[in-house]
Amino acid sequence: MSKLRIGLLGAARIATPFIAGAKLSSRAEVVAVASRDPARAKAFADTHGVPHALTYEQLLAAKEIDAVYIALPNSLHAHWSMAAARAGKHVLCEKPLALSEAEAIEMFSAADAAGVVLLEGYPFLFQPQTLEIERLIQAGEIGRVQTIFATCGFTLSNPDDFRLDPTMGGGALLDVGCYPVSLIRQLAGARPTRVTATAQWHGGVDRTLAATLEFASGTIAQLSCSFASGLVRTAVIAGSEGIIETDYGNHTIRSAAPSFGLRRGSDWRRPTERIAVPREDGFRLEIDAFAAMIDGSDRDQQAARRAASIDIAWILETILARARVASS
Ligand SMILES: NC(=O)c1ccc[n+]([C@@H]2O[C@H](COP(=O)([O-])OP(=O)(O)OC[C@H]3O[C@@H](n4cnc5c(N)ncnc54)[C@H](OP(=O)(O)O)[C@@H]3O)[C@@H](O)[C@H]2O)c1
Numbered sequence: 559m560s561k562l563r564i565g566l567l568g569a570a571r572i573a574t575p576f577i578a579g580a581k582l583s584s585r586a587e588v589v590a591v592a593s594r595d596p597a598r599a600k601a602f603a604d605t606h607g608v609p610h611a612l613t614y615e616q617l618l619a620a621k622e623i624d625a626v627y628i629a630l631p632n633s634l635h636a637h638w639s640m641a642a643a644r645a646g647k648h649v650l651c652e653k654p655l656a657l658s659e660a661e662a663i664e665m666f667s668a669a670d671a672a673g674v675v676l677l678e679g680y681p682f683l684f685q686p687q688t689l690e691i692e693r694l695i696q697a698g699e700i701g702r703v704q705t706i707f708a709t710c711g712f713t714l715s716n717p718d719d720f721r722l723d724p725t726m727g728g729g730a731l732l733d734v735g736c737y738p739v740s741l742i743r744q745l746a747g748a749r750p751t752r753v754t755a756t757a758q759w760h761g762g763v764d765r766t767l768a769a770t771l772e773f774a775s776g777t778i779a780q781l782s783c784s785f786a787s788g789l790v791r792t793a794v795i796a797g798s799e800g801i802i803e804t805d806y807g808n809h810t811i812r813s814a815a816p817s818f819g820l821r822r823g824s825d826w827r828r829p830t831e832r833i834a835v836p837r838e839d840g841f842r843l844e845i846d847a848f849a850a851m852i853d854g855s856d857r858d859q860q861a862a863r864r865a866a867s868i869d870i871a872w873i874l875e876t877i878l879a880r881a882r883v884a885s886s
Contacts, residue, residue: 562586562849563624564650565610565617567638569593569602570629572652575809577606579681579841585849586625592617614638618645625852627679628652631720632727636661639676640668648675650848654736654874655867657727662871666864675851675860678867680740681808681840684847687818688744690835691795691802694820695745701799703777706745708738708793708806711766711784721785724762731757731767731878735783739873740866741793741806742771742779749869750779757881769877799823803830808840 564586566573573591580588590610593599599611610620617623618641625648628638636656639649649669655678656662669676682688695703711734720726721733731739743749755769766784773779795802804818816837821830850856851863 562648562845562852563589563622564627564845565590565592565612565620565623565625565647566608566627566629567592567614567617567642568629569595569598572629573602573627574606576627576629576841577608579839579843580845582839582842583845583849586845588627590617590620590623618642618647624648625650625675625848631723632657632732633725635727636665639665643668643672643674643676646672646674648848648852650677650679650844652679653740654678654727654732654870656871657732658875659868659872662868666868675848677844677848677851677860677863678870679844680737681844682737682806683740683744683863684843685806685808685810685835685838685840687804687810687816687835688741688806690833691804691818692745694802695795695797699800699822700795700797700802700820703745703775703795703797705796706742706777706779706793707781707796708741708779709782710734710737710791711782711787712789713787714785722761722763729763729765729767729878730783730785731764731874731881733783733785735764735767735769735781735877736870736874737791737806738781738783738793739877740870742781743866743869743873745795746771746773746775746777746779748773748775749872753873753876753880754884755877755881756884759885764878764881767877767881769880771873801830809838810835811837811839813837 603611626642628651750771752772757764757767768782771779810816817832819830851860
């Protein structure tokens with residue numbers, strides 16, 4: 559089987575670990591990088607051994623490229639995803655896919671019209687760790703899920719980062735809050751029926767935000783995110799018959815001994831088991847899953863990810879709207 563030939567839109571910071579993940583994949587390879595600045599494209603290509611350095615337009619026109627990886631500021635995801643789809647390229651777009659539910663639906667419609675795959679990049683969702691937690695929950699191993707708490711944050715110190723620009727889709731929720739939102743949506747399997755939120759604002763973007771999501775199943779989830787905290791990415795899933803405590807990193811390969819905690823039963827004196835999970839590069843897993851969707855061998859996953867991405871876009875949009883009202 560020939561390898562999927564991927565072109566990168568944007569000589570972005572995240573493109574470097576993406577290339578490292580692609581090098582571990584037997585199903586795909588990075589063959590080109592595009593930048594607004596030809597010199598930056600050339601320097602990036604030379605540094606990473608990428609064969610071609612192009613402009614965005616040249617990359618979309620190149621017949622030798624099957625798919626694009628979009629690593630652009632959030633406000634540009636929709637425009638370039640749809641331009642790539644119209645050019646006949648499959649699209650792996652960084653999170654968050656879209657700034658609204660309507661934008662996400664338009665992006666999937668463009669992909670459908672062109673007959674290409676569109677996937678939002680959440681490497682952690684393809685990790686064995688996440689899959690095992692989902693399996694345990696679905697098998698009833700922790701009983702009925704009553705609450706989920708998930709948080710994600712770090713200290714953003716570069717004042718010029720697009721993440722602080724409200725016109726570029728900045729803000730903690732869209733940048734890091736989309737991780738707890740995507741984890742909660744994955745475990746709940748639906749969009750919430752009620753959303754409340756509050757935030758602290760800085761320069762027009764949410765710097766720290768917390769939200770509560772209530773689901774028809776009875777599960778209540780709380781999430782928080784921040785650009786002003788220490789590095790954190792953790793979740794606690796509390797069921798009637800057990801508790802899971804976990805991180806949900808994209809790359810367990812970076813962890814000394816990747817694992818999560820499982821305490822069975824409702825008695826706090828029961829020991830917490832450490833469930834070991836394989837070390838994996840999340841980009842390698844994501845790229846392989848993307849390739850399987852393109853060759854048609856994983857249509858169920860493709861449909862599930864599409865439904866989740868549209869729900870995630872709606873949840874992000876709704877949380878921000880509720881937080882704005884709460885602050886007014
Ligand atoms: N999955 C993950 O683990 C992960 C981690 C970090 C970030 N991300 C996502 O990846 C995307 C990129 O993040 P990043 O941290 O890699 O960003 P970054 O280093 O700032 O790169 C963004 C790239 O976008 C291009 N660009 C095009 N128009 C731009 C404009 N008007 N302003 C600024 N840049 C522009 C630039 O490339 P050229 O100048 O070369 O065209 C720039 O290198 C975001 O959507 C982010 O949410 C994902």
